[in-house]
Amino acid sequence: METSIASSPSIHKQEIGDPSIHHDLESEDCAMEVEKQVTNVVVTEQKSQQEGDTSTLGSYVGPLTIPTSTRPPYDCTKHFTTETVFPSDEALVDWIRCTGKQHGFIIVIMGSEKCIKNRTPRMRFSCERSGKYRPFVKKVDGKEVAVKKRVRSTGTKKCECPFELKAVKGNDGWTVSVHNDTHNHPPAVYLEGHSYAGRLSAEQTSTVVDLSVALVKPREILTHLKVQDPENVMCIKTAYIVRNKYRVIEKAGKSQMQHLLDRLEKYQYVHWTRGNETENVTELFWSPPSAGEMLHAFPRVLMMDCTYKTNKYRLHLLQIVGVTSTEMTFCAAFAFMECEKTENYTWFLEKLKGMMDPNALPSVIVTDRELALMNAITNVFPHATNLLCRWHIGKNVLAKCRKMFDDKMWEEFICSWGLVVFSANVAQYEERKWL
Ligand SMILES: [Zn+2]
Helix, strand or coil: CCCCCCCCCCCCCCCCCCCCCCCCCCHHHHHHHHHHHHHHHHCCCCCCHHHCCCCHHHHCCCEHHHHEEEHHEEEEEHHHCCCCCCCCCHHHHHHHHEEEEEECEEEEEEEEEECCCCCCCCEEEECCCCCCCCCCEEECEEEEEECCCCCCCCCCCCCCCCEEEEEEEECCCEEEEEEEEEECCCCCCCCCCCCCCCCHHHHHHHHHHHHHHHCCCHHHHHHHHHHCCCCCCCCCHHHHHHHHHHHHHHCCCHHHHHHHHHHHHHHCEEEEEEEECCCEEEEEEEEECCHHHHHCCCCEEEEECCCCCCCCCCCCEEEEEEEECCCCEEEEEEEEEEECCHHHHHHHHHHHHHCCCCCCCCCHHHHHHHHHHHHHHHHCCCEEEEEHHHHHHHHHHHHHHHHHHHHHHHHHHHHHHHHHCCCCCHHHHHCCCCC
């Protein structure tokens, strides 16, 4: 029996981020622009070093350590100067965000007054690095008290960037104007991994959920979304977060076992459970919807094996595999069992027997010489022949007998052993076993 059984189908190791995803999504123009701006930074740095200026960019270690006035300004007027009249605020916001992203800046809505009576609707946009980092405060008896300083492994993004856009709604739609044209920080060369830029739209979130339900891996989901939208700068972590959030919503208020039973019910699996006195489930039997028909068609040979290791709930997984007339295998049933005792196996085999035609029960059952299972088989299927798994015997022979032979003799032995084991019939076996 060469079937290997996973210790638990429900436990998956989370994949780590994909290093093969490169930051190649910027447009060529943007890359050139960024390069030009980065070159400007270097030139300014060299110049200030020559002039003996101590506050150079070379010593720039974070937004909080250098006064903003020493940083080179980045003029974005031309990028945001447009005659376009935007028909809706969504179109306006989209255009501003896209334009900012193309040039390495994240533009966010700072404020909007769209529904105030007798006032022209207007919106203000700023760079996401505008403003200052505000430490946490909480209100105690109406007074604000500073909470113990948060331990951060990174600096704040905020650097009081003065960049600002204003948009006003006229009769035809929204128009935008640049109120403050400078950024006091260089543009981001790559936006991958950036929390704001990597946010997904509602449509993209629903795509991630749909693909996750169809068991598509996060890495493939990421590739799919990036092919659909080349400007998408999400990273694989976002796909994991959305997937996990969806799972949490789906399971809301249910234990893992209740959730599992719901799923078995939903997908029409045949299943039974058995609990202890504290009403915890200790045994679970389940069988795929198609297995019943397959067992009726091919009941003769069954192979059974239980995992050596247990899952995180310390349950063993038993798998039963059937064999078709074309020597293909099919999964007949599974069970999680608390312990590998005859009584547990008997309960499980009786459930399996209940699924089968009483006139077509298995005539051969292959096991790995699990004595408790063999006893249970004798109880439940007294007419079945119990055969041992060739693969398990081979493994034991290798483990126990290899040390008794030198290399040459081992080769001869294993060859003769193979002939005996692969005998087509009893006569051949009798003939070969004394060779
Ligand atoms: Zn800025």
